[in-house]
Amino acid sequence: MTTTETPRLGTAKRGGRLAVPNGAYRGLLAAVAVIFVGLVLWFVISIIVQAKPAFSTLGFSWIVQKTWDPTHHKYGLLPFILGTIETTAIALVLAVPIGLGTALALAYLVPHRLRASLGTAVELLAAVPSVVYGLWGLIVLAPLCRDYLEPFLTSVFGWTGLFNGPNQGVGLLLAGIILFVMVLPTMVAISRDVLAVVPNEQVEGAMALGATRWQVLRKVVIPGARTGLLGGFTLATGRALGETVAVALVIGNTPFIAHSIKSPAATLPSLIVNNFGEATGTELSALFGAGLVLLVIGVAVNATARALVRSTARGGAASVAVA
Amino acid sequence: MTTLTFEAPADPILERRRQIQGVAQASLNRRKTYSKIAIGVCWAFLAVAIVPLVGVVAYVLIKGLPAWNADFFTQVTEPEGIPGGGVWNAIVGTAVIGAIATAAAVPIGLLCGLFLAESDGRIAGAIRFTADVMTGVPSITIGIFGYIAIVSHTKQFSGLAGAFAIGIIMLPVIMRAGETAIRGVPFHLNEAALALGARRATVARRVVVPAAMPGIITGVLLAVARGLGETAPLLLTIFGNQYLQWNPTKPMEALPLVIYNNSSQPYADLIQVAWGAALLLVVVVLALSIGSRVLAAVLQREKR
Numbered sequence: 001m002t003t004t005e006t007p008r009l010g011t012a013k014r015g016g017r018l019a020v021p022n023g024a025y026r027g028l029l030a031a032v033a034v035i036f037v038g039l040v041l042w043f044v045i046s047i048i049v050q051a052k053p054a055f056s057t058l059g060f061s062w063i064v065q066k067t068w069d070p071t072h073h074k075y076g077l078l079p080f081i082l083g084t085i086e087t088t089a090i091a092l093v094l095a096v097p098i099g100l101g102t103a104l105a106l107a108y109l110v111p112h113r114l115r116a117s118l119g120t121a122v123e124l125l126a127a128v129p130s131v132v133y134g135l136w137g138l139i140v141l142a143p144l145c146r147d148y149l150e151p152f153l154t155s156v157f158g159w160t161g162l163f164n165g166p167n168q169g170v171g172l173l174l175a176g177i178i179l180f181v182m183v184l185p186t187m188v189a190i191s192r193d194v195l196a197v198v199p200n201e202q203v204e205g206a207m208a209l210g211a212t213r214w215q216v217l218r219k220v221v222i223p224g225a226r227t228g229l230l231g232g233f234t235l236a237t238g239r240a241l242g243e244t245v246a247v248a249l250v251i252g253n254t255p256f257i258a259h260s261i262k263s264p265a266a267t268l269p270s271l272i273v274n275n276f277g278e279a280t281g282t283e284l285s286a287l288f289g290a291g292l293v294l295l296v297i298g299v300a301v302n303a304t305a306r307a308l309v310r311s312t313a314r315g316g317a318a319s320v321a322v323a
Numbered sequence: 324m325t326t327l328t329f330e331a332p333a334d335p336i337l338e339r340r341r342q343i344q345g346v347a348q349a350s351l352n353r354r355k356t357y358s359k360i361a362i363g364v365c366w367a368f369l370a371v372a373i374v375p376l377v378g379v380v381a382y383v384l385i386k387g388l389p390a391w392n393a394d395f396f397t398q399v400t401e402p403e404g405i406p407g408g409g410v411w412n413a414i415v416g417t418a419v420i421g422a423i424a425t426a427a428a429v430p431i432g433l434l435c436g437l438f439l440a441e442s443d444g445r446i447a448g449a450i451r452f453t454a455d456v457m458t459g460v461p462s463i464t465i466g467i468f469g470y471i472a473i474v475s476h477t478k479q480f481s482g483l484a485g486a487f488a489i490g491i492i493m494l495p496v497i498m499r500a501g502e503t504a505i506r507g508v509p510f511h512l513n514e515a516a517l518a519l520g521a522r523r524a525t526v527a528r529r530v531v532v533p534a535a536m537p538g539i540i541t542g543v544l545l546a547v548a549r550g551l552g553e554t555a556p557l558l559l560t561i562f563g564n565q566y567l568q569w570n571p572t573k574p575m576e577a578l579p580l581v582i583y584n585n586s587s588q589p590y591a592d593l594i595q596v597a598w599g600a601a602l603l604l605v606v607v608v609l610a611l612s613i614g615s616r617v618l619a620a621v622l623q624r625e626k627r
Contacts, residue, residue, distance in 0.1 A: 025524035029438035033450055036435050036498070039491065040453055046471045047464065101368030109365060120616070125376050127545070127612045129552025131579045132601045135586045136379045139386075139594060181375045188372065210351075214358035217365075235459060242461025244555035245583050269463045273558050276470075291467045295460065302459035306452060 044295070051292045054285035062286070063293060068255035068271070070279070075286035077293060079257045083172070083265040084294075086258065087247060088240040090176025095183055096233055102184075103191030104217055119192060126185035134246035137178040142169035142250060145177070150262055165260040168252065173261045175251040182246055183236040190235065190309070194228030195221055231308030238301040242294065244269035268294045380605070387602025390595045400565045400576065400596070410600050412567045416482060416575035420561065421551050423486035423571060428493040428550075429543055435494075436501025436539075437527060451502070454495040465491050466556030473560070480562035482571035488556035493546040500542020504535040537622040544615035548608045554579035578604045 058075060065076030106118055146169030154163040198221045206220045252264020253274050268290050279287050394409045401408025439451050469488030474480055508531050516526040562574040563584065578600050585597035
């Protein structure tokens with residue numbers, strides 16, 4: 001104790017039950033971070049390992065082959081990849097304009113005292129589990145779709161050839177509509193957040209120059225929030241691509257490439273969930289392979305979305321949880 | 324004659340001004356009409372968005388409430404045709420799985436959040452980005468992971484495998500929400516505590532985490548709400564069980580599974596049970612979401 005050296009901050013010995021050295025504290029945090037990284041690596045690697053037999057027995061081309069017929073050892077994923085893309089596309093065609101219009105209305109048009117409560121309502125709807133949307137789609141929407149929407153669309157757009165075949169209710173169209181309803185709250189909540197952060201000075205400046213309300217929205221607000229909006233749309237795309245149960249309930253589940261928007265079809269997630277119970281051997285490995293394809297697509301879409309959303313430099317606890 | 328000579332020269336400047344005013348007025352009218360139409364379209368889209376969303380909630384309420392009775396909450400599932408029966412086994416399953424997943428994911432998630440909040444390096448950035456991407460990974464792939472990691476080794480579907488998958492879904496949400504809440508604590512509180520000679524661990528435990536508590540609780544409750552509603556991972560891990568099962572090492576039932584399995588059955592009584600279960604799940608999830616907001620607001624007010 002004769003030394004004159006001043007102890008470094010936090011290294012002096014002190015009593016008390018919280019006397020954990022800084023090093024141990026940092027070590028604990030780092031260890032937990034390593035656990036998280038380890039879990040993610042384990043997740044990715046285990047799916048790759050389990051999918052490997054499918055790739056080694058079938059080669060890489062099975063991913064783009066057309067036939068899924070386990071009894072004849074054909075495991076082509078193309079119908080499901082197309083189904084995933086088509087349902088997501090239908091959902092986005094509906095969700096992008098309607099979501100953007102709704103977000104604009106909620107952020108700028110609805111009377112001030114309603115904005116907060118409506119915004120909260122939208123965020124709460126984003127928490128409704130997807131299986132509930134699936135149940136509603138199958139029991140309520142499917143008959144409506146079969147009896148009213150599909151005959152109507154066929155009579156109006158039948159000439160395009162996209163609406164051939166019988167009106168069945170379940171199919172690509174209904175799956176797309178359910179995905180649209182399901183991603184809408186997420187999309188509106190994120191879009192509203194990024195639209196609302198456009199600086200008020202810019203909005204007022206545009207109005208002072210004589211712009212109409214729509215011109216302000218179109219020329220100032222939307223361009224100002226463009227990156228964030230794109231990120232929100234991409235996140236919604238990711239949710240639509242990866243949705244399993246809501247789609248599996250309403251898409252009809254046939255392993256063929258759809259020839260019409262009304263046709264039953266299947267997506268990668270619905271393929272996995274419908275065949276998992278009985279699959280063994282190469283089929284099981286092929287299902288893991290389908291999961292791997294889905295994972296790669298999902299990670300690519302989400303990484304893009306996150307990069308876009310982050311570049312608008314926002315995103316509190318709420319928007320992370322909503323996403 | 325005189326009037327004619329006054330009119331005839333038609334002052335070119337005046338004429339030009341009138342012309343410009345005319346053009347401006349026409350432009351304004353056109354822009355106003357265009358604006359009215361576009362704004363009208365926005366309102367119409369708002370209406371289009373409200374209809375299905377209100378429709379879902381209304382249907383769940385109208386169809387689900389009749390399914391609620393004492394048996395619904397106390398009896399186990401009965402096969403089709405047999406009257407009565409409830410979802411007590413599914414309630415138990417969801418509660419047990421949710422409790423295990425939360426108990427595992429909250430401490431790890433919060434410590435990871437603390438790590439991210441206290442680190443700014445490249446590694447921390449990569450972990451943060453990974454967590455963000457993980458929040459959006461298709462949940463069925465996490466179910467596959469649960470199957471590979473637990474079910475294929477124990478040779479048995481189990482509540483634990485489901486809790487593992489649900490916990491992994493909750494983990495990144497808790498991490499990022501925790502980090503955001505902790506970063507929101509003013510840094511001078513840190514500095515004041517450090518200046519008093521407190522260790523970093525003490526600062527975190529006594530100062531930073533309590534101050535961040537409203538945000539942390541909100542994040543955790545939202546993560547739990549999200550975890551409880553997940554269906555796809557459970558289909559691959561817990562399998563379902565029509566009998567009451569408290570033991571998480573055995574196959575279990577869960578509310579989302581009841582909804583999923585019953586809704587595609589052709590029996591009205593099973594679909595009725597699905598609506599009842601949907602209402603229960605929506606009520607629980609919304610209670611957690613609303614509760615998190617209320618609790619956060621109350622804690623925020625107490626701190627002041």
